[in-house]
Amino acid sequence: MAxxxxxxxxxAIPLLLVITIIVFLLIHAAPYDAIDAMTNPKMSQETxxxxxxxxxxxxxVWVQYFAWLGGILxxxxxxxxxxxxxxxxxxxxxxxxxILLVLPSYLVAYVLAIVLGLVAGSxxxxxxxxxxxxxxxxxxxxxxxWLAMLLIFVFGYLLRWLPIVGMQTVGDGSFVDVLRHYILxxxxxxxxxxxxxxxxxxxxxxxxxxxxxxxxxxxxxxxxSEIMFRHVCRNVLGPILTRLGMALPMLVTGAIITETIFSxxxxxxxxxxxxxxxxxxxxxxxxxxxxALVILGNLLADVLNALADPRIRQGVIA
Amino acid sequence: MTTxxxxxxxxxxxxxxxxxxxxxxxxxxxxxASDARFALAADGGSTFTYAIAGDPGSNVNPVTTNDxxxxxxxxxVFSQLFxxxxxxxxxxLADSYEESEDHLEFTLHLHExxxxxxxxxxxxxxxxxxxxxxxxxxxxxxxxxxxxGDDGKVEVEAIxxxxxxxxxxxxxxxALEKLQGPxxxxxxxxxxxxxxxxxxxxxxxxxxxxxxxxxxxEYQVGSYLxxxxxxxxxxxxxxxxxxxxxxITNESTGMQAIQTGEVDAWIAxxxxxxxxxxxGNGLTVTPYSENRVAYITFNAQxxxxxxxxxxxxxxxxxxxxxxxxVGNEDYYDLxxxxxxxxxxxxxxDAVEKYERDLxxxxxxxxxxxxxxxxxxxxxxxxxxxxxxxxxxxxxxxAEAGITLDLRGLESAxxxxxxxxxxxxxxxxxxxxxxxxxxxxxxSQFTGSSGNNYSHLDDATIDDLFExxxxxxxxxxxxxxxDQLQAAIQDAGAFYPLYSNDRLLVTxxxxxxxxxATLIPIYTFEDYDKLTVTD
Numbered sequence: 070m071a072x073x074x075x076x077x078x079x080x081a082i083p084l085l086l087v088i089t090i091i092v093f094l095l096i097h098a099a100p101y102d103a104i105d106a107m108t109n110p111k112m113s114q115e116t117x118x119x120x121x122x123x124x125x126x127x128x129x130v131w132v133q134y135f136a137w138l139g140g141i142l143x144x145x146x147x148x149x150x151x152x153x154x155x156x157x158x159x160x161x162x163x164x165x166x167x168i169l170l171v172l173p174s175y176l177v178a179y180v181l182a183i184v185l186g187l188v189a190g191s192x193x194x195x196x197x198x199x200x201x202x203x204x205x206x207x208x209x210x211x212x213x214x215w216l217a218m219l220l221i222f223v224f225g226y227l228l229r230w231l232p233i234v235g236m237q238t239v240g241d242g243s244f245v246d247v248l249r250h251y252i253l254x255x256x257x258x259x260x261x262x263x264x265x266x267x268x269x270x271x272x273x274x275x276x277x278x279x280x281x282x283x284x285x286x287x288x289x290x291x292x293x294s295e296i297m298f299r300h301v302c303r304n305v306l307g308p309i310l311t312r313l314g315m316a317l318p319m320l321v322t323g324a325i326i327t328e329t330i331f332s333x334x335x336x337x338x339x340x341x342x343x344x345x346x347x348x349x350x351x352x353x354x355x356x357x358x359x360x361a362l363v364i365l366g367n368l369l370a371d372v373l374n375a376l377a378d379p380r381i382r383q384g385v386i387a
Numbered sequence: 388m389t390t391x392x393x394x395x396x397x398x399x400x401x402x403x404x405x406x407x408x409x410x411x412x413x414x415x416x417x418x419x420a421s422d423a424r425f426a427l428a429a430d431g432g433s434t435f436t437y438a439i440a441g442d443p444g445s446n447v448n449p450v451t452t453n454d455x456x457x458x459x460x461x462x463x464v465f466s467q468l469f470x471x472x473x474x475x476x477x478x479x480l481a482d483s484y485e486e487s488e489d490h491l492e493f494t495l496h497l498h499e500x501x502x503x504x505x506x507x508x509x510x511x512x513x514x515x516x517x518x519x520x521x522x523x524x525x526x527x528x529x530x531x532x533x534x535x536g537d538d539g540k541v542e543v544e545a546i547x548x549x550x551x552x553x554x555x556x557x558x559x560x561x562a563l564e565k566l567q568g569p570x571x572x573x574x575x576x577x578x579x580x581x582x583x584x585x586x587x588x589x590x591x592x593x594x595x596x597x598x599x600x601x602x603x604x605e606y607q608v609g610s611y612l613x614x615x616x617x618x619x620x621x622x623x624x625x626x627x628x629x630x631x632x633x634x635i636t637n638e639s640t641g642m643q644a645i646q647t648g649e650v651d652a653w654i655a656x657x658x659x660x661x662x663x664x665x666x667g668n669g670l671t672v673t674p675y676s677e678n679r680v681a682y683i684t685f686n687a688q689x690x691x692x693x694x695x696x697x698x699x700x701x702x703x704x705x706x707x708x709x710x711x712x713v714g715n716e717d718y719y720d721l722x723x724x725x726x727x728x729x730x731x732x733x734x735x736d737a738v739e740k741y742e743r744d745l746x747x748x749x750x751x752x753x754x755x756x757x758x759x760x761x762x763x764x765x766x767x768x769x770x771x772x773x774x775x776x777x778x779x780x781x782x783x784x785a786e787a788g789i790t791l792d793l794r795g796l797e798s799a800x801x802x803x804x805x806x807x808x809x810x811x812x813x814x815x816x817x818x819x820x821x822x823x824x825x826x827x828x829x830s831q832f833t834g835s836s837g838n839n840y841s842h843l844d845d846a847t848i849d850d851l852f853e854x855x856x857x858x859x860x861x862x863x864x865x866x867x868x869d870q871l872q873a874a875i876q877d878a879g880a881f882y883p884l885y886s887n888d889r890l891l892v893t894x895x896x897x898x899x900x901x902x903a904t905l906i907p908i909y910t911f912e913d914y915d916k917l918t919v920t921d
Binding site for chain 2: 100101102103105106107108109110111112113114115116117119120123148149151152153154155158159162163166218221222225226229232233234235236237239240329330331332334335338339341342345346347
């Protein structure tokens with residue numbers, strides 16, 4: 070198993086390099102760059118040229134790429150061209166903020182999805198199924214930015230129950246204050262993460278219930294709950310575990326829109342601003358992190374799957 | 388400046404959440420509530436919270452910073468010698484000046500008894516150091532205003548501790564304004580910045596020592612920047628105890644936050660003002676001019692025939708365009724020349740106004756030998772004012788038989804398109820906020836300048852700017868700038884549209900706006916004069 074993981078990790082390195090090259094070239098293929106985003110009508114051409122040279126834009130793309138890659142290999146993400154701040158310092162604060170928001174909401178959505186999905190799937194065509202599936206269908210069509218604005222309007226503006234901006238009130242960092250700021254973005258994300266997983270659990274439950282082994286169990290007179298928890302559940306949870314691993318990159322880029330709307334100081338607003346400003350060192354850093362997490366997530370999913378399913382485990386080792 | 392990184396409490400938060408047990412989460416948060424990492428510098432006292440749309444970062448410095456939010460941060464922490472506004476000079480670190488008879492030397496007398504926030508005295512050496520540093524850094528914001536390359540640079544010397552002399556290499560009617568560069572020159576302490584070579588990334592920027600009305604109390608990455616009043620501010624202690632720049636990038640969120648009172652001030656568009664419950668929420672809308680001129684300009688190297696360009700101008704009804712863009716006529720002035728209406732040199736009577744005349748437009752088209760020309764127009768697609776204006780211009784031009792092919796771009800792409808004479812766009816939409824003196828506009832129109840977005844090389848225009856620059860007699864300058872305004876209109880490449888106000892929305896707690904003086908870019912000249920009542 071360890072050998073398998075090591076091999077997979079080794080394969081990930083050239084893959085990451087290819088990703089960086091593609092992203093770098095795509096950014097440089099754009100008709101404008103970060104310096105264009107910074108200029109204003111008052112800046113003289115000399116100043117613009119000096120800034121351009123300062124950031125190496127006067128050199129060929131491949132020179133710029135290797136300069137950037139050299140920095141990354143030394144563990145140096147570099148500085149944002151637009152805001153001049155150290156990218157690693159920003160990410161060191163922003164990634165934990167994003168995880169703080171995404172992880173609990175994803176896990177709550179995940180547990181809710183499993184419970185509701187199993188209930189709906191096992192009562193296929195029944196009242197509970199109609200209600201749960203109906204809600205999931207509606208929620209899957211609701212864009213998260215719209216939901217966020219709706220929550221802000223109702224709970225922030227009309228009822229004035231909850232604050233809508235940021236992570237805490239300036240000068241008040243109490244638990245209650247942070248929690249009050251937390252509720253709306255948390256609810257938004259939980260609702261955003263829920264329907265996809267719910268429908269997945271529901272449909273795999275339905276598939277499993279029609280399998281021969283369930284019919285056999287029924288023929289032997291097993292109770293419904295016994296069949297559900299002992300057999301169906303186990304088979305449904307395998308693929309669901311895979312989804313948990315694949316959700317790993319969400320920890321960095323899982324809440325871009327929601328964070329921006331609630332001014333949550335996470336990766337989202339930073340990434341959005343960087344994309345608008347073609348701030349390539351920032352874009353590259355975040356993309357490297359999230360692609361590394363995609364690769365790791367896939368690996369994690371495979372490992373989890375192997376651990377959960379002895380058949381795969383044997384196949385993997387073989 | 389402290390950067391709160393409540394990593395431990397976050398980690399425990401995450402751990403608790405991982406268990407998805409709400410109770411555990413609450414309990415864990417409860418523990419971290421007593422944690423000092425969450426307890427901010429709650430200095431108490433009054434706080435003015437201003438919503439800003441971007442993160443100024445922690446690398447703001449008096450040399451290279453040139454973005455709006457970075458400059459606003461500088462304004463609170465550092466001081467200038469003086470500022471030049473539409474209502475005249477505002478004196479800060481300098482009290483007065485004398486001008487030599489040849490108009491080349493300017494001797495400034497500095498304010499006595501000013502101290503940096505670390506207790507060191509402010510002296511003429513700090514001024515000399517600041518100016519010399521800017522003049523030797525090509526990427527400094529004010530570099531081009533002080534260093535003229537082969538034509539020389541502004542020499543600066545300390546006469547004594549409280550006197551500084553600036554010597555210009557040539558006569559410049561806007562000399563004092565040039566000393567403030569395009570956005571203002573903030574004096575930095577020599578004893579702190581001496582030895583700093585990289586002004587953007589160093590250990591000094593995060594904990595700035597200034598002599599402004601405020602000091603940075605705390606910077607929370609992506610959240611807010613908190614300033615505390617400097618009780619020893621040389622103009623008297625500020626009325627508010629804290630100023631907070633709250634970062635809100637989403638406009639809709641900002642609109643709700645000002646209405647719920649989460650922030651005390653926010654900048655709105657007139658469309659947003661009309662969507663808000665201003666009265667019900669006790670808000671005040673204060674429109675003020677940034678002297679910003681919105682315009683469209685032809686790329687004269689692509690559309691070389693002036694008749695063709697003028698034909699388009701005659702198809703426009705400027706008032707209708709401004710109404711469509713801004714929405715409320717109380718919030719804009721129509722512009723007829725390159726100068727904003729607030730300039731003392733603005734003279735719409737001296738110029739061709741291009742009032743709507745479809746017959747004339749068609750006649751000019753036939754003179755140019757064209758009946759149905761098409762022009763590609765680049766504008767900022769995420770700017771609702773520009774979008775609305777463009778749509779109406781397209782409709783009006785069609786009545787003269789001219790097709791406008793509208794292309795909404797990202798602002799950075801538009802900026803690039805404007806500078807590039809070989810771009811694919813015939814017309815670009817733009818706007819500028821320049822200085823008070825007409826000479827500060829020369830970069831937008833003189834042939835060799837990279838900011839001349841019409842790419843028109845007109846010797847008359849260049850010559851008139853040169854004459855205006857060196858003329859020190861005000862009456863003669865008026866005459867020169869009358870001719871210049873007419874010449875730019877006659878060239879038929881630049882079409883000024885309107886000067887729209889910036890709309891400051893404030894909550895009911897905020898006072899002292901008039902005393903604080905509304906100015907371009909920084910919003911307030913003196914944040915220390917704002918008051919907040921609970």
